[in-house]
Amino acid sequence: MSIIIAIDLGGTQLRVAAFSPQSSTPLRVIRTSTPTLRDEIFLEISKAIDTLKTEGELLGICAACPGPTDPARGIILSAPNIPGLENYPLGTLLQERYGVPASVQNDANMAAVGEWRYGAGRGHKDLLYLTISTGIGGGVICNNQLIIGAHGLAAEFGHITVLPDGPLCSCGQRGHLEAISSGTAIARYVTEQIAAGRPSSLAEETNITARDVAMAARQGDALAKEAYDRAARFLAQGMADFLHLFNPSIVILGGGVSQSRELFFEPMQQLLQKLVMSSAYLKELQIVPAELGDDAGLLGAFVHVSLQQTVLGDLANSHL
Ligand SMILES: [Zn+2]
Numbered sequence: 001m002s003i004i005i006a007i008d009l010g011g012t013q014l015r016v017a018a019f020s021p022q023s024s025t026p027l028r029v030i031r032t033s034t035p036t037l038r039d040e041i042f043l044e045i046s047k048a049i050d051t052l053k054t055e056g057e058l059l060g061i062c063a064a065c066p067g068p069t070d071p072a073r074g075i076i077l078s079a080p081n082i083p084g085l086e087n088y089p090l091g092t093l094l095q096e097r098y099g100v101p102a103s104v105q106n107d108a109n110m111a112a113v114g115e116w117r118y119g120a121g122r123g124h125k126d127l128l129y130l131t132i133s134t135g136i137g138g139g140v141i142c143n144n145q146l147i148i149g150a151h152g153l154a155a156e157f158g159h160i161t162v163l164p165d166g167p168l169c170s171c172g173q174r175g176h177l178e179a180i181s182s183g184t185a186i187a188r189y190v191t192e193q194i195a196a197g198r199p200s201s202l203a204e205e206t207n208i209t210a211r212d213v214a215m216a217a218r219q220g221d222a223l224a225k226e227a228y229d230r231a232a233r234f235l236a237q238g239m240a241d242f243l244h245l246f247n248p249s250i251v252i253l254g255g256g257v258s259q260s261r262e263l264f265f266e267p268m269q270q271l272l273q274k275l276v277m278s279s280a281y282l283k284e285l286q287i288v289p290a291e292l293g294d295d296a297g298l299l300g301a302f303v304h305v306s307l308q309q310t311v312l313g314d315l316a317n318s319h320l
Contacts, residue, residue, distance in 0.1 A: 187210050
């Protein structure tokens with residue numbers, strides 16, 4: 001039997017899975033904590049692959065990685081939550097050790113592919129995927145082709161400017177969507193407003209999270225509600241731009257923040273109607289929650305190897 005190895009390198013958890021090319025249910029998954037030292041990451045991954053490759057003949061490997069990657073060179077450019085992974089040649093190391101094609105891909109891009117093939121995007125040729133949690137990431141599929149750009153850096157939906165000179169973003173620039181509409185940004189806004197003297201039921205809390213803000217908003221806290229309204233408003237603004245650029249038939253929203261339907265998802269959808277340049281962009285457009293949860297990136301990495309190339313092509317019609 002042949003096997004494909006898919007890797008999900010998360011900020012806290014590392015998953016290495018063996019799949020048969022014919023099935024999206026993994027034969028076996030090995031889970032460990034993500035090592036904190038650079039060299040231990042390759043050791044931990046290769047230890048898991050050595051165990052899994054007893055299941056069959058290895059066809060290929062793909063790792064879904066946080067942060068920007070350069071798939072053509074097999075390099076993780078940086079990983080915001082994993083220190084020491086700057087310019088880390090994980091793909092090259094895996095290819096040298098196992099003698100099969102091995103690629104590194106951005107995890108949000110792989111989640112887009114996973115949702116396209118097995119999740120909420122099944123049957124769509126033109127798809128946008130956005131994940132809104134601590135940060136904002138995304139992926140674009142146009143005419144069944146994943147758009148990654150010349151160096152794998154395309155579709156950074158979180159890093160478009162929606163408020164010039166606005167709040168500082170994790171990337172170092174100002175006023176990016178991620179700095180206003182991510183979970184981290186929602187919590188930070190409430191914390192800053194409380195520090196500036198605004199009243200809130202969260203005033204006595206330390207380390208306020210987006211989840212705390214959502215709970216307070218549902219209980220009628222005006223500042224908490226305002227924080228979500230603001231996040232939804234700027235997301236709608238960004239989303240209108242994405243629709244103008246890509247004209248998708250479906251937008252899939254993943255991540256914890258987008259699960260807040262009445263606070264975030266629905267207000268964003270309503271605003272969008274006023275922000276598009278023509279209602280034609282919204283005609284038959286579906287905006288739906290993601291279906292695959294934490295498995296989207298891992299499944300996308302599996303799909304990526306099974307299709308062997310970023311041109312996803314005719315296999316789009318062969319959904320399992
Ligand atoms: Zn940014």
